[in-house]
Amino acid sequence: MYFFKKLLIMAFVISLSACADLKPSDDDERASVVAGSEGHLPTQKSKDFTLSRSDDQTVTLSNYLEAGNDPADAILIYFTMWCSTCAAHTSDIVSTIKPLFSDKNVHYLIVDYVSGSLADTVIEKENNISDSWGLEVLSDFQNLVKDQFHGGMGVTVVIDGDGTILYNQDYGNGLKIIEELNVAVAE
Amino acid sequence: MLAKSNGPVPGAFFILIFLSMLSTSVSTYAGSCCGGGSGANNLLSKMGNLNIDTSVSWENYNGYWDKDGNWKEDPQGSELNQYRMSLGSAYRFADRWQGSISVPYVINRNKYGSGGLESNTSGIGDTSINLWYEAFDDAMCVFKVRELADLRPAIYWGIGLTAPTGISPYDDVSDNFDITGRGFYRLDGNVIIDKTVYPWTGAINLGYGVHLERPVNRDYGTYVDPYDKKLGNRASASLSMGYVYFTEALNELTTTVGISYLREAKSKIDGKEDASSGMKKIGLSLGVSWTTPDKDLTIKGSWSHALQQDGWGENFPTTDVVSMGVAYVLF
Numbered sequence: 001m002y003f004f005k006k007l008l009i010m011a012f013v014i015s016l017s018a019c020a021d022l023k024p025s026d027d028d029e030r031a032s033v034v035a036g037s038e039g040h041l042p043t044q045k046s047k048d049f050t051l052s053r054s055d056d057q058t059v060t061l062s063n064y065l066e067a068g069n070d071p072a073d074a075i076l077i078y079f080t081m082w083c084s085t086c087a088a089h090t091s092d093i094v095s096t097i098k099p100l101f102s103d104k105n106v107h108y109l110i111v112d113y114v115s116g117s118l119a120d121t122v123i124e125k126e127n128n129i130s131d132s133w134g135l136e137v138l139s140d141f142q143n144l145v146k147d148q149f150h151g152g153m154g155v156t157v158v159i160d161g162d163g164t165i166l167y168n169q170d171y172g173n174g175l176k177i178i179e180e181l182n183v184a185v186a187e
Numbered sequence: 188m189l190a191k192s193n194g195p196v197p198g199a200f201f202i203l204i205f206l207s208m209l210s211t212s213v214s215t216y217a218g219s220c221c222g223g224g225s226g227a228n229n230l231l232s233k234m235g236n237l238n239i240d241t242s243v244s245w246e247n248y249n250g251y252w253d254k255d256g257n258w259k260e261d262p263q264g265s266e267l268n269q270y271r272m273s274l275g276s277a278y279r280f281a282d283r284w285q286g287s288i289s290v291p292y293v294i295n296r297n298k299y300g301s302g303g304l305e306s307n308t309s310g311i312g313d314t315s316i317n318l319w320y321e322a323f324d325d326a327m328c329v330f331k332v333r334e335l336a337d338l339r340p341a342i343y344w345g346i347g348l349t350a351p352t353g354i355s356p357y358d359d360v361s362d363n364f365d366i367t368g369r370g371f372y373r374l375d376g377n378v379i380i381d382k383t384v385y386p387w388t389g390a391i392n393l394g395y396g397v398h399l400e401r402p403v404n405r406d407y408g409t410y411v412d413p414y415d416k417k418l419g420n421r422a423s424a425s426l427s428m429g430y431v432y433f434t435e436a437l438n439e440l441t442t443t444v445g446i447s448y449l450r451e452a453k454s455k456i457d458g459k460e461d462a463s464s465g466m467k468k469i470g471l472s473l474g475v476s477w478t479t480p481d482k483d484l485t486i487k488g489s490w491s492h493a494l495q496q497d498g499w500g501e502n503f504p505t506t507d508v509v510s511m512g513v514a515y516v517l518f
Contacts, residue, residue: 024357088462092463
C-alpha cells in the first residue's frame with residue numbers, strides 16, 4: 001500500500017510540473033514588430049491574397065483596399081471549421097456586428113480552411129450560411145490564407161482600408177473586434 | 188509530454204468539449220455499493236481503504252447542436268475519435284472521509300473536413316481531485332424494507348478541484364489543435380444520493396461547478412493582448428436506476444440505465460459576457476458492472492449516447508462514448 005501511495009503522489013507531481021496553466025501569466029509577451037512592415041500581426045500590412053468564393057467568383061484582398069476596384073472601409077476575416085463554436089461566432093457577426101456597421105462598407109469574409117475543394121465549400125456554405133446574411137464564403141482548401149494569418153478555428157482578422165491589420169486573434173466575445181472596426185471605419 | 192505526428196490537427200475544439208464532460212459523465216453503475224461505490228464516481232465502500240481505478244474509453248463525435256438547439260452534421264469527410272486512459276485512486280482518511288484523484292491521458296485520432304486535415308495528438312488531460320464526506324456510518328443497502336429506517340439512502344457530500352494539468356488553448360501549443368485540457372481551475376460541490384434495496388438500485392448525482400478567472404496572454408500559441416477570462420459556472424444532474432443479479436457464487440452483475448443533464452453558463456472576457464459560449468447537453472447511458480463476492484474487484488463497461496435530434500443540447504457536439512474499466516480495492 002505504501003508503494004501505491006508513493007507511486008500516485010509521484011505521478012501527480014510529475015503531471016503538475018509540466019503545465020504552465022497552473023500559474024497563468026498576464027505579461028504582455030507579444031513580439032514587437034515594425035509598424036507598416038508586411039506580416040500578420042496588428043500594425044503590420046497584410047500581404048495580398050486571392051481565394052475562390054462560393055458563388056464561383058474570386059476575391060482578392062487588394063481589390064477591397066483603398067487603391068482597389070471595390071474599396072472598403074474595413075475587411076473582417078473569420079476562419080471557420082463549421083463547428084458549433086464557429087456557428088455561434090458567425091451568428092454573432094450577423095446579429096451583433098453587422099448591424100453596427102450597416103451604413104459602412106465592410107466586407108465579411110468567412111474563410112473555410114477544412115474543405116478540400118470549392119465544391120465542398122459550397123456544400124458547407126449551403127448547410128450553414130444563409131444568403132441573406134451578407135457574408136462572403138471563401139474556399140482556402142490549400143490553407144494559404146490560414147497560414148498567412150496563422151489562422152485557425154475562431155481566429156478573426158480585422159484589416160482597415162489601407163491594408164493595415166488591426167486585430168488578429170480569437171473571436172473572444174466580439175467586443176475588441178467591434179472596437180477595431182470602429183477604428184477602421186473612422187479613418 | 189505532447190506527442191504529435193501528422194501536420195495540422197483539427198480536433199482541439201472537440202477535445203476541449205470532451206474534457207469539459209469528464210466530470211459530468213452519467214452515473215452508470217449505481218449498484219454494488221452498500222454505502223460506497225456508486226460506479227460513476229470513484230468511491231470506496233465503508234470497508235475499503237485504498238483502490239486503484241483504471242479505465243479506457245473511446246468517444247466518437249458525430250455532429251453537434253448549434254446555439255439554438257438544432258442538430259447539424261459535421262463537415263463531410265470528418266471522422267473524429269478520441270481515446271482516453273484514466274488512472275485514479277481513492278483513499279480513506281477516516282470512517283466518514285475519503286478522497287480521490289484521477290488523471291486522464293488523451294489520444295486524438297481525427298480527420299476533419301474533406302481537405303485532409305488529420306490529428307494524431309496525445310497528452311495528459313486535466314486532473315481532478317475530490318474529497319467526500321459520507322453522511323452515514325454503516326452500509327445502507329438492504330435486502331428487505333422492514334422499517335422506515337431501511338429506506339435511508341447513502342448520502343455523500345463532495346468537493347472537487349479540477350486542475351489545468353492538460354495542454355490548453357492558452358498553453359504553448361504549436362497550433363489550435365494540440366490541446367488536451369481547458370486551462371481553468373474549477374471548484375465543484377457535489378452530492379450523491381444512493382440507495383439499494385436488492386435487487387433494485389438507484390442514484391442521483393447533483394453538482395455545481397465554478398470556474399476561476401485567469402489571465403490569458405496567449406491564444407493557440409500566439410501571444411495576444413492580455414485579457415482575463417472566466418468560463419461559465421456549470422450545473423449537472425444525473426439519475427440512474429439499476430438491477431443487481433447475484434450469481435450462485437455471489438458475484439454481482441449490475442445493469443444500469445441513466446440520464447444526465449449538463450449546462451454551462453456563458454463565459455466572460457474582461458467581465459463582459461461571451462454570447463457565443465455556454466452549452467447544454469442531455470445524455471443517456473447504459474452500464475454493466477461485475478463485482479466479486481469480496482467486493483475487491485469490479486469490472487465495468489458503459490455506453491453513453493447523445494441523441495442526434497433537435498432540443499437535446501445546445502452549442503455542443505453529439506457523441507457516443509464506450510468505456511471499460513477495472514477497479515481493485517485494498518481493504
